[in-house]
Amino acid sequence: MFDALSDRLQTALASLTGHGRISEDDVNVAMREVRLALLEADVNYKVVKDFVKRVKERAVGADVIESINAGQMVVKIVHEELTAILGEGDRTFRFDGSPAVIAMVGLQGSGKTTSSAKLARWIVRQGRQPMLVAADIYRPAAIDQLKTLGASLDIPVYSAEPGTRVVDIATGALAQAKQTGRDVVILDTAGRLQIDDALMAEIREVHEAVRPRETLLVVDAMVGQEAVSVAEAFHENTPVSGLVLTKIDGDARGGAALSIAAVSGLAVKFMGTGEKPDEFEVFHPDRLAGRILGMGDVVSLVERAQEAYDEKEATKLAEKLQKNAFTLNDFLEQMQQVKKMGPLGSIMEMIPGMGGAAKQAQQAIDRGDLAHVEAIIRSMTPAEREDPGLLNASRRRRIARGSGTSLPEVNRLVKQFGEMQKVMKMMRGKGGRMPGLPMGPLG
Ligand SMILES: Nc1nc2c(ncn2[C@@H]2O[C@H](COP(=O)(O)OP(=O)(O)OP(=O)(O)O)[C@@H](O)[C@H]2O)c(=O)[nH]1
Ligand SMILES: [Mg+2]
Numbered sequence: 001m002f003d004a005l006s007d008r009l010q011t012a013l014a015s016l017t018g019h020g021r022i023s024e025d026d027v028n029v030a031m032r033e034v035r036l037a038l039l040e041a042d043v044n045y046k047v048v049k050d051f052v053k054r055v056k057e058r059a060v061g062a063d064v065i066e067s068i069n070a071g072q073m074v075v076k077i078v079h080e081e082l083t084a085i086l087g088e089g090d091r092t093f094r095f096d097g098s099p100a101v102i103a104m105v106g107l108q109g110s111g112k113t114t115s116s117a118k119l120a121r122w123i124v125r126q127g128r129q130p131m132l133v134a135a136d137i138y139r140p141a142a143i144d145q146l147k148t149l150g151a152s153l154d155i156p157v158y159s160a161e162p163g164t165r166v167v168d169i170a171t172g173a174l175a176q177a178k179q180t181g182r183d184v185v186i187l188d189t190a191g192r193l194q195i196d197d198a199l200m201a202e203i204r205e206v207h208e209a210v211r212p213r214e215t216l217l218v219v220d221a222m223v224g225q226e227a228v229s230v231a232e233a234f235h236e237n238t239p240v241s242g243l244v245l246t247k248i249d250g251d252a253r254g255g256a257a258l259s260i261a262a263v264s265g266l267a268v269k270f271m272g273t274g275e276k277p278d279e280f281e282v283f284h285p286d287r288l289a290g291r292i293l294g295m296g297d298v299v300s301l302v303e304r305a306q307e308a309y310d311e312k313e314a315t316k317l318a319e320k321l322q323k324n325a326f327t328l329n330d331f332l333e334q335m336q337q338v339k340k341m342g343p344l345g346s347i348m349e350m351i352p353g354m355g356g357a358a359k360q361a362q363q364a365i366d367r368g369d370l371a372h373v374e375a376i377i378r379s380m381t382p383a384e385r386e387d388p389g390l391l392n393a394s395r396r397r398r399i400a401r402g403s404g405t406s407l408p409e410v411n412r413l414v415k416q417f418g419e420m421q422k423v424m425k426m427m428r429g430k431g432g433r434m435p436g437l438p439m440g441p442l443g
Pocket of ligand 2: 112113114136142188189190191
């Protein structure tokens with residue numbers, strides 16, 4: 001699906017990979033081409049505009065790490081931003097519960113029945129026992145289609161008399177699953193030609209009755225921007241929780257796949273890459289971005305350079321820890337590193353025993369606590385940051401006021417930093433591994 005786009009992106013960025021330092025003009029020329037390539041691939045124009053703006057902002061004035069050239073750096077940035085638009089939204093697929101109900105909804109021919117069977121097969125691989133439910137009440141042939149698929153995959157299929165209401169099929173299926181020990185129930189619903197009130201009402205009714213863990217909207221990537229509008233309409237009117245993007249293997253221009261999550265706010269959770277039951281994947285935005293950009297070698301080159309750079313920083317930090325010169329300033333800087341690097345925050349992970357701290361810091365950042373820690377530390381004088389021993393009661397009150405936090409929060413941060421230093425001192429004594437850091441008002 002992405003061949004043409006892929007070629008154009010590579011040509012546009014190839015002009016950059018040659019030289020050393022990069023100028024704003026170079027970025028502008030390359031990004032003009034990238035912009036055209038995306039628009040021609042039918043990517044939503046607002047998504048394109050945002051994308052180009054973000055890449056430019058990051059590329060001009062980016063820190064180019066030694067050992068790679070600026071053009072390679074831009075390729076890496078484009079890859080990251082592509083990953084970001086593809087991966088918009090919460091992509092977690094939830095199928096816990098006994099049984100967990102998964103409802104598959106969507107327009108006619110989008111691939112609901114095929115995807116239901118594919119998903120059931122995937123769920124078996126996760127070690128659970130799914131049951132397929134023919135909730136298509138309009139066409140007896142649809143029930144047979146699902147039965148055939150179920151039989152070929154050795155997965156039971158529940159069906160009811162034609163004419164039974166979808167809600168009744170769903171509750172009946174749930175009861176049967178409980179009786180027979182199936183722990184995931186997949187409802188394959190009927191397709192409609194268009195989005196109408198009756199369809200939306202039916203989805204909401206099913207939701208009320210059996211509380212699906214997921215209501216997945218199946219959309220056909222081949223229909224282009226139309227798929228994006230469908231996703232938006234469903235998202236506004238029903239409790240849809242995510243998307244299954246089918247027919248990625250088709251020859252459409254791919255714009256829908258690229259913009260659907262960013263425009264609709266619904267995360268793509270799975271994608272269908274063919275008609276066969278195993279042509280189905282958990283949606284990995286970074287892999288798809290890699291496939292689209294087709295410059296995997298450059299991306300991994302930059303990643304390796306980045307790691308080498310981080311390792312050097314980690315060594316510096318480890319030396320500081322050895323000398324007991326780790327201050328609140330370093331603490332703040334580390335937190336920001338983790339924030340910058342995202343969930344894979346690597347500096348802390350490279351220091352033996354600090355992986356747990358990286359995870360705690362990440363959780364704290366996800367909760368938004370970092371802002372408080374940052375504010376507290378920034379409200380301290382340089383001397384206080386070097387030596388928290390100076391922090392008497394009146395200074396702490398001043399810091400709480402200055403940072404817009406509270407005295408208990410300041411106390412907690414100071415106390416936990418003190419404990420952290422103690423632990424470090426102890427570990428230095430024993431020469432052993434360091435346990436996870438207690439993280440300020442965060443932990
Ligand atoms: N190439 C390709 N074809 C697919 C994919 N997913 C589904 N199809 C095909 O699309 C057609 C429709 O798929 P169905 O699963 O029957 O679609 P549906 O949404 O259940 O259709 P209705 O129940 O009629 O609304 C079938 O011919 C499938 O083989 C995919 O990922 N790639
Ligand atoms: Mg069907």
